[in-house]
Each structure stands twice: as structure tokens, then as C-alpha cells.
Amino acid sequence: MATQASRRRRVIPLLIGALVVLAIVAPLSVRALTASDPVVSGVDEGATVTTDAVRLLSVSAPEGQDLADVQVFLDGAPAQTRRDGDRLLLADPALPDGAHSVSARVPARMMPDREATRSFTVDGTAPVLEVDPVAVSDPRKPFTLKGKATGATAVTADDKTVPIGDDGAFAVQFDKAPAKVLLSARDGAGNSAKQDFTVPVRHPGMKAVHMTAMAWTSDALREPVLQLAREGRINTIQLDIKDESGEVGYQSQVPLAREIGATRSHYDAKAVVDQLHQAGVRVVGRLVAFRDPILARASWTSGKTDRVVQTHDGRPWSGGYGDYAFTNFANPEVVGYNLDLATEAATIGFDDVLYDYIRRPEGALGQMKLPGLQGTPEQAIADFLAKSRDAVRDRGAFLGASVFGIAASRPGPVAQDIPLMSKHVDYIAPMVYPSHWGPGEYGVAQPESQPYDITARSVAEFVAKAKAKDSGTQVIPWLQAFSLRKSYGPAEVQAQIKAAQDSGASSFLLWNASCRYDTAGLQPAT
Structure with a gap:
């Protein structure tokens, strides 16, 4: 009996210990089973x-x-x-x-x-966007933009989804060539690449003559020019949109043009452009930008004096061009007026818009007042051209800028920085008339008597300056088809044309203020 009692006394503590352990461990086990992970x-x-x-x-x-x-x-x-x-x-x-x-x-x-x-x-590697830079020769024709987005799963063009192949190749079709296309490529991880692609264009070239709006109304002046086109001696006619007097040669619908009384009825712009296109002739619209007496006078008399270039004491700048000669290229309303005329012309169907007087007036800049000018005049002119190119190109036309012959070597006096301007136009049109150079320019003793030499050397510098920014901009010079101190006939005109070609400019525009070109010696198409 004693032995059994002894055994019970030993077992009871063990049981109690086990119960204590269970009492301690069981809650820990439950907590372990129910506790959350990080x-x-x-x-x-x-x-x-x-x-x-x-x-x-x-x-x-x-x-x-x-x-x-x-x-x-x-x-x-x-x-x-x-x-x-x-x-x-x-x-x-x-x-x-x-x-x-x-x-x-x-x-x-x-x-x-x-x-x-x-x-x-x-995956931190963005897709690689590559675009085929094929230049467009006719912005109004259908255009296909091709490229490749390596590593992309999705591509958009101007926010529209574009189908892509397994290798990332894509093609986007447009009814006409846009000025720019915003491309975006994205991969599965979310990496993206964007490119604001400027569609390259290549001007088809021209053999052109200048015609004023008034000249176009004259059978005696218009018909010989049309005959030159029929014979293939020229392929382009330059017709004034707005001239040096500020007159717009047709009934423009631009509100400011009508408000200031600038519109005329010298020609029906749409009818003339259609007529020339049917004859296979391209049409360049010359738009005199900032020399605009009509806009300047109307602005000054209505109290909108900031539209006008002024003297330092607040009078309209003349500079030998007459009262109210120059409008202010730093004024948004002046800029808008010229942009509206340019886009209207492109919409009508002009193949090119060619600005003239796209500059500041000659004279000491310190004596001029240009309200609103930020930065340099050169930059303001280039910015205006940049706005114009996008607007004009979107409507299917090319953009050109006429510049002084001295601008290649002396941009300051007229605010025409050729490398800077070349970034924003399809061609530069320098006025390299031999009669306008002084003796010794470019090492030519008598420029007016040496049309080949002075033209070759001046055009060559413009070609070099236009390519300085790798812009692809062409040089299409204005050549002299008029007589000043020396009589100019076929030999002198042809000497200039050959000199330009030899210097890298295969196209030309002939200038004669009277719009007569019977002495130009132009050769028929072969």
C-alpha cells in the first residue's frame, strides 16, 4: 500500500507540471497560428x-x-x-x-x-524609336510615316494607337504630310520613349519670275509670263499676296486686313491658283511681312502704337521708307496678322509662302523702340518663322524667307541670322543682285560688271550658312533681271543662273520690278 501511495504522490506533480506546460504553450500555439506576417x-x-x-x-x-x-x-x-x-x-x-x-x-x-x-x-530600358527620315516633296499628297519601336508593345502617333509588328515596325498613314508628329512608344513594364518628329520636306525647286498683283491684271504683262511657262522656260510664278505698300492683292477674309482696308480686288486668289495648277505651274505667294504702311498707319491713328517700330523718343520710324513704314515684329497682333495671311494663302492653295521684309529696318538698334521685344531681334525673327512653318506646313505649303545679300556676313544690321533662320524654313532666298554690291565685296572688283563672280561667291556663302545647323534648308536666290547702272540682258542673267548652280543652288527667282522678262534669255525645257 505504501508503495502505491508513493507512486501516486510522484505522478500527481508530473500531471500538474504537464498541465502547467499546456496552459503556457497552448496560448502561444494559438497566437502562433493566428499571428499575421509582415x-x-x-x-x-x-x-x-x-x-x-x-x-x-x-x-x-x-x-x-x-x-x-x-x-x-x-x-x-x-x-x-x-x-x-x-x-x-x-x-x-x-x-x-x-x-x-x-x-x-x-x-x-x-x-x-x-x-x-x-x-x-x-526593366528600366525604354523602347528605342527610329523614324525613316524620307523627305516629302509634296506636302499635300498622302504621306506614310514609317519607323520602328524596338522593345515596344504599344505605339501612338498624335495620341492615336498605331499597329506594330513583332519586331516593332510601324507605319502611319496621313491624308497629307503634317508638319510634326508626336510619337510615343511604351513597353510592358511602362517604360516610354517620345519623339516630336518634324516631317522632313524637300522643296522641288523652281525656275520662277516675280509678278505683282497689279501686273497680273495686265494682259501685256501676264501673257508673256504665261507663255514662258508654256514653253517650259519657267515652272513657277511668284505672285504677291501682300506687297510693300501693305496692300493685299485679293479679297482676303482675314479680319484685320478688312478692318484696316488693306484688301484689293486685283485678282481672285483661288481662281488664279487653280488656273496655274491646271497648267502645271507652281505658285509662290510673296508676303511682305513687316514693311506695312497700311497696318502701321491704321494702328498709329487708332492708338495702337505698340504695333509700330518707333524712334527712341516715341515717333513712328521712317528710316527713309516713308511715314509709318515698319510694323513691330515683337508685337503679337502684328505677328498674328501676317500668320493669318500666310495660313489663308496656304489654305487657298499657294504652293509656297515666301516672306519678304522679314527683318528689322536698317539703322542703329539703340535708336529704335520695339515695344514688347524679349531677347534679340534675330531671335524674334526666327521665332516668327518657327510659328509660320508649322502653320503653313500643316496646310500643305512650303515656307521661304527672302533675305538681304549682306545677311550671310553681316546679320546684325537687319536681324537676319541665316543659320538661325534656316532651322525654321524650307528655303532661304537671298537677294544677291550684282548691282546691289559695292566694289570689292567678296573680292570682286566691280560686282555689277562681274555677275558670275559676285553671284557665285555670295551664293556659296549662303549655302554654307544654311547648312551650318544641318537643317536641310535649300538656297533659292533672287537674281537680277533688270538694268540699273549697267544694261542687263540674256548674258548677264544666264551668268547669274550658272553661278548659282555652280555654287549649290539649282533653283532661282528672277526679279524685275516692272515684271518684264523678255531679256532674261531663259532656255526652254528640253
Whole structure:
């Protein structure tokens, strides 16, 4: 009996101990089963993300756990982190391309560690956009833009989705060539590449003569020019849109032109353009920009004096051109007026808009007042051309700028910086008339008596300056078809044409203020 009692006395403490252990362990086991793991968020499991997206990846502590107890591992090694409120972020989220994992671990003393892992792939390489830079020779014809977006899964052109091949090749069709196309390529990770692509154009060239609006009304002047075109001696006619007097030769619908009384009825612009196109003749509209007495006078008398170039003491600048001669190219209303006329002409169907007097007046800049001018006159002129090119090109026309012969070597006096301007036009038209050069220019003793020499050397410099910015801009010179101190006939005109060709300018515009070209010696088409 004693033995049995002894055994019971030994068993009872053991049972009590076991119960105590169970009482302690059971709650721990329940808590272990119900406790949450740390949280890794911001990047989906198995996702392919950009480098920037890794910045969203964060680690949070389990409920009721101190964030300081959480250990973070990047690709299996302890990671440097920084605290952001109640979460941890990678101190350096700029991970290299490839597979990665981030783990969050909370050590436990008597139970397994609580852990969460997120695996993902970083792709920080943007697609590569390449565009076929084929130049357009007729902006009004249908145009297909071709290119390749290597690594892209989606491409848009001007926010419209473009189908792409497995190799990233794409083709976008337009009814006519736009001035610019905004291309965007995106890959599966979200990397993107954008390109504001300027559609390159190549002017088809011209053999042209100048005609005023009034000259076009005269059978005696118009018919000989049309005969030159029929014989293939010329292929282009330059017809004035707005001339040096400020007159617009047709009934323009531009509101300001009508308001200031600038419109005339010398010709029906649409009818003339259609007639010449049917005859296979291109039409260049010459638009005298900032020499505009009609706009200047109307502006000054109505109190809108900021539209006018002024003397330093606040009078209209004359500079030998007469009262109210020059409008202010730094004034938004003046800029808008010329832009409206240019876009109207392009919409009517003029093949080119060729600006003239796209400059400041001659004279000391310090003696002039140009209200609103920011920066240099040269930059303001170039900015105007940039606005014009996009507007004109969108309507299917080319843009040219007539410039002084001295502008290649002396841009300051007229604010015509040729490399700067060349970035924003399809061609530069320098007025390199031999009679306008002084003795010794370009090493030519008597320029008016040496038309080949002076033309060759001056045109060559313009060709070099126009290419200085790798713009692809052509040089189409104005050549002299009139007599001043020396009689000019076929030999002198042909000498200039050959000199221009020899210097890299195969096209030309002939100027004769009287619009007579019977002594030009132009050869018929062969």
C-alpha cells in the first residue's frame, strides 16, 4: 500500500507540471497560428516593373509588432532601408535590370520566423524609336510615316494607337504630310520613349519670275509670263499676296486686313491658283511681312502704337521708307496678322509662302523702340518663322524667307541670322543682285560688271550658312533681271543662273520690278 501511495504522490506533480506546460504553450500555439506576417506591397508578385516603380515597394510590420523588429532582405542579403511613417522603403530603389526579390522577416523566439517575400523583374530600358527620315516633296499628297519601336508593345502617333509588328515596325498613314508628329512608344513594364518628329520636306525647286498683283491684271504683262511657262522656260510664278505698300492683292477674309482696308480686288486668289495648277505651274505667294504702311498707319491713328517700330523718343520710324513704314515684329497682333495671311494663302492653295521684309529696318538698334521685344531681334525673327512653318506646313505649303545679300556676313544690321533662320524654313532666298554690291565685296572688283563672280561667291556663302545647323534648308536666290547702272540682258542673267548652280543652288527667282522678262534669255525645257 505504501508503495502505491508513493507512486501516486510522484505522478500527481508530473500531471500538474504537464498541465502547467499546456496552459503556457497552448496560448502561444494559438497566437502562433493566428499571428499575421509582415506585408510587402507596392509591386505585384511576378510583375515586370520600371526602375521608378520600385520606389513604391514598401514593407509593413505585422499587426501589433514594432517596425523596428522587421528585417528586410534584397536578393537574399540585408537591405538598407529608410523609414517612411509606418513602413520601410528601400534606401536605394535604383535596381539594375533583371530578377529581384524583397523579403521581410520578423524573428520569433520559440516559433518559426514570420516572413513575406515579393519577387519581380526590373526593366528600366525604354523602347528605342527610329523614324525613316524620307523627305516629302509634296506636302499635300498622302504621306506614310514609317519607323520602328524596338522593345515596344504599344505605339501612338498624335495620341492615336498605331499597329506594330513583332519586331516593332510601324507605319502611319496621313491624308497629307503634317508638319510634326508626336510619337510615343511604351513597353510592358511602362517604360516610354517620345519623339516630336518634324516631317522632313524637300522643296522641288523652281525656275520662277516675280509678278505683282497689279501686273497680273495686265494682259501685256501676264501673257508673256504665261507663255514662258508654256514653253517650259519657267515652272513657277511668284505672285504677291501682300506687297510693300501693305496692300493685299485679293479679297482676303482675314479680319484685320478688312478692318484696316488693306484688301484689293486685283485678282481672285483661288481662281488664279487653280488656273496655274491646271497648267502645271507652281505658285509662290510673296508676303511682305513687316514693311506695312497700311497696318502701321491704321494702328498709329487708332492708338495702337505698340504695333509700330518707333524712334527712341516715341515717333513712328521712317528710316527713309516713308511715314509709318515698319510694323513691330515683337508685337503679337502684328505677328498674328501676317500668320493669318500666310495660313489663308496656304489654305487657298499657294504652293509656297515666301516672306519678304522679314527683318528689322536698317539703322542703329539703340535708336529704335520695339515695344514688347524679349531677347534679340534675330531671335524674334526666327521665332516668327518657327510659328509660320508649322502653320503653313500643316496646310500643305512650303515656307521661304527672302533675305538681304549682306545677311550671310553681316546679320546684325537687319536681324537676319541665316543659320538661325534656316532651322525654321524650307528655303532661304537671298537677294544677291550684282548691282546691289559695292566694289570689292567678296573680292570682286566691280560686282555689277562681274555677275558670275559676285553671284557665285555670295551664293556659296549662303549655302554654307544654311547648312551650318544641318537643317536641310535649300538656297533659292533672287537674281537680277533688270538694268540699273549697267544694261542687263540674256548674258548677264544666264551668268547669274550658272553661278548659282555652280555654287549649290539649282533653283532661282528672277526679279524685275516692272515684271518684264523678255531679256532674261531663259532656255526652254528640253
